[in-house]
Amino acid sequence: MNSNLLAFIGHLRARGILNDVQAGFFGRVARGELVSVRVELQLALWAGVTMAAAGAGILVKENLAQLGPVTIGAGIGLAAALCLWYVVHVAAPFSWGPVISPTLGFDYVLLLGVLLIGTDLGYFETQYKLLGQNWPWHLFVLSLLQLAFAFRYDSRAVLSLALASFAAWRGVALSFPGGVPFGQHEAAIRVNALVVGAFFFGFGILCKRTGRKAHFEPAFGNLGLLLLLGAAVAGAYAGYGHLDVAWLATLAALAAATIALAFRAGRSDYFAQGVVAGFLGFLRLAAELHLREGLFYLVSAGSFGVLLLILWAHRRFKEER
């Protein structure tokens, strides 16, 4: 029982701010007589979908010889079809605006269906070599399919999956630990990450400007920035002791532009990414100066300098609603 909240509700009722129904309802929650298990159910759904998708992946990997390709392919396809049948059956009509999920499990069933399609597609590509040397294009096809599902059924989860598949097609892994291209010879991946990041960011702006799925903009924008700044940071830190000036300059330019644009647009999520990337660039530069003990002075002064910048920026920041 939350006595603090109960007393508050009592005061609000006495002052006429809450009516009897509201006070009664909030009072039940504060006394612990009514509890929502919504988050727990969602966690269970998440775990269930993850386990089912992992099981399908292991089935494909380990049981090819025993069950045969047609059985496996058809089995997974049938499971995907069942999931998507449910989705089509309960989905709300299409809208360019946000659509509330018709049921708690809607997003997760859609996600499982799309994941199973991906497993099936990957499996058939491995088995029958439909695209031959161009097999990575199946990731591109998959990302387009996932994007279509994300837009039709207004799913941020499937949108994230689509963006991850698109990046995977360009050789950029969005999952840790695969997604940190620090190696000296991984410039090609970093350049791809820059291009993909810029594309995502641009697409997000387009969504917002046109008002078509404008609420998808943060997903596009944050992931785009993460790729842009992440690639630049990785480039600045690659080289095993040798500083690549071009990458450091890229990082400095990107971080400065991000901070400036985020400040103008009132986006604290973008601002934070710009500040962190800029500070990492500063640390890389400080390490290059070989100051020994002086490095600690510099980093300490830099940290407090950034803190002052943040506090200054916060006073003038107008967060976008």
Next chain:
Amino acid sequence: MKAAWRSADRGAELLAAAQGWRAAGLIDEAAFGAIGSEYSLGGPQLGPIWRILVFLCVVSGVSTATAVGFISFGVRSADGVGLALLIFGVGLATITDIIIDRCSFRPTGAEAATSLLAVGYLGAAVFVLLDDLHFRGHEALRLTYPWCATVCALAAWRWGFRLYAGAAALFVLLWSTQFPGARLVWIAAAALIAAGAGKVREMRELAPSHREGVGLARLVALAGLYGAINYYSVDKGILEELGRLVGAPRHHAAEATLFLAGIGSAVYPLALLAWGLRARDRALITLGIAAAALSLTTIRFYLHVAPLWVVLAASGVALAAASLLLERWLRSGVAAERFGFTAAPLYDESRRERLLPVAAAFALAPAARVLPEEPPGVAGRGGSFGGGGAEGSF
């Protein structure tokens, strides 16, 4: 905790409740405005992203400033380092007090950073000083663990950071592994903490952050209790290993102990779940489900009832289906509730609802392909399909 802080803590809880009601559409803007003008619910607040930035800057700045202090004053010896850490720790604790007391924005992230460093420095100081006094291994840990538990408990009590209360409980449990009969001492300590925390949690005059801190300590103790009675933990002697002296023989559990552990692994999660449902305690329900999942994993570890893909796919589908059916059952009750449980959001949880499926999608994202233009000798990270740890290589 000072009276003013306690009052601010209560105000923050009420503000969060009012904001949750408004965001969930349970009260309108007019009612929220009236609440705001009627009650002073805490001062201005920094948003979470700003607090994280401030936290990172303060941690980075203060820890490097500490190194600067060592260099500037030529502190090299172990006793000097230990003493300096002790002084810095006390200093940072004072600064934490000042920030909480004086700062118009609350919370700022800075007080979390300085408190974390204060606790870390005070813990490290004792370890370094004991090392200087030639206390090694168990002797040092027997003194360090209770010291760390005390520092964390004081930090939780003084500043109201709930994480320190959980850490204090954990240090007490770790301390118990340093004595003969480690598992029994651990069980006794965990049971005492859980029972004590349960009693304290019911006290009416407790500040909200203290109540949550005590709740976390209780959860840590109950999780620790499961860790002590789990079959795998008993079989492998995990707790005994934590306190085993170098060169001492490994602990082997007796048949009777393993039998009891088997019963405990089966009964304890169900008991937790039943307790949670009866008390309508979400934390206990979650812990019960997690313990049940771990017990099932333990069974799978010892008994290969079916191939892994069957176990994963079947239990995954069963879990998802059970969740959907449970939600439907709750929704179909009178006023969309049954026995005091509902699947409807009571406060605004839209942010968490948005983030969960996105996290699921990233966890299951396909691996990247290997770029064909990469020079020879470069290992790419991709070329596979599947997800959720079940990728297969091309």
